[in-house]
Amino acid sequence: MSILIDQxxxxxxxxxxxxxxxxxxxxMIEYGTKVVAGVTPGKGGQKFDxxxxxxxxxxxxxxxxxxxxVGIMPGFIHxxxxxGVISRSGTLTYEAVYQLTQLGIGQSTCIGIGGDPIIGTNFVDALELFEKDAETTAVVLIGEIGGTAEEEAAAYVKDHVTKPVVSFIAGRTAPPGRRMGHAGAIISGGHGTAAEKxxxxxxxxxxxxxxxxxxxxxxxxxxxQNI
Known part of the structure; x- marks a missing residue:
């Protein structure tokens, strides 16, 4: 089933x-999403559509x-x-989802946690929810260089997750000290490399x-293999 949100x-x-x-x-409305409000500073009181x-x-x-x-994801590729899919990269989320769908493999929930240094939901939060969800049978985890989120996820999976996890880490060729794309995607002090993760x-x-x-x-x- 879907975690966090549903129809x-x-x-x-x-x-x-x-x-x-x-x-x-x-x-979103055409897709069936329940849009109940909009926010535009200075335009309160108006009605959209x-x-x-x-x-x-x-x-x-x-x-x-x-x-x-919530964030926006193209519904037609899902x-x-x-x-379950968890990712720090929006584009790679779409890539992974498209591949799965083309192979006839559906998704329970896809979560983009973002690549900034300070975020809300993290890998461990999402992994905990997927582990508890009886209808999620496997998880795709997409990380990138910088920070320690992937290492923390690895430690959590080792101790608490029984479902198979497949991962990809972006930024293997990134030079140390240079930010790549997201604000959090930077190798600093020799730490946060793709190899370490x-x-x-x-x-x-x-x-x-x-x-x-x-x-x-x-x-x-x-x-x-797990059937």
């Missing part, structure tokens, strides 16, 4: 009256409509199923692929 989750859209916000809101209330702040929208915020994950029994193109096939092979 009944009430959502708000920040910047709903802008070009990008209105475009994605209409796409004649029916969705617009508020000046997120706090107002949450208080009045019980709304939640398929309902039993593989891959070694930690492998020592925890996690299958680590060398190339993102191998994610889907590797998951397929592992699922076949």
């Amino acid at each position: 009944n989750t009430r959502l708000l859209v920040q910047g709903i009256t802008g070009g990008e916000g209105s475009f994605h809101t209409k796409q 004649g029916k969705i209330p617009v508020f000046n702040t997120v706090a107002e929208a949450v208080d009045k409509e019980g709304a939640n915020e 398929r309902e199923g039993n593989v 891959m070694a930690a994950l492998q020592s925890a029994g996690i299958t680590v692929v060398q190339n993102p193109a191998e994610i889907g096939q590797t998951v397929k092979q592992i699922l076949a």
Whole structure:
């Protein structure tokens, strides 16, 4: 089953009256998402599309409509199923999901935790939820250089996760001291390298692929072994 959110989750859209916000809101509504509020500072009191209330702040929208915020993922590449996906990279999330779907492997929930130094949900939070979810049978974990999130995830998997985990770490060729893409993707003081993270994950029994193109096939092979 889906963790964190499902088809009944009430959502708000920040910047709903802008070009990008209105475009994605209409796409979400067509998909069946329950968009119950929008937020655009200075435009509180208006109605989007004649029916969705617009508020000046997120706090107002949450208080009045019980709304939640989530990120945006393209629905058409996803398929309902039993593989959980957690990733620091948005683009690699789409790549992994597309591969799985093309192989007929659906996803239970896909979680993008972001690549900044300070985030909300982390790998361990998501792994705990996937481990407790009876309908999630395997997990894909996509990390990148910088920080210690992957090492912490490896330690958690080793002690608490019974389901197979497949991982890919981005940034193997990144030079030390140079930020790559995300604010948190930087090797500092010789720590946070891809090699260190891959070694930690492998020592925890996690299958680590060398190339993102191998994610889907590797998951397929592992699922076949665990039938």
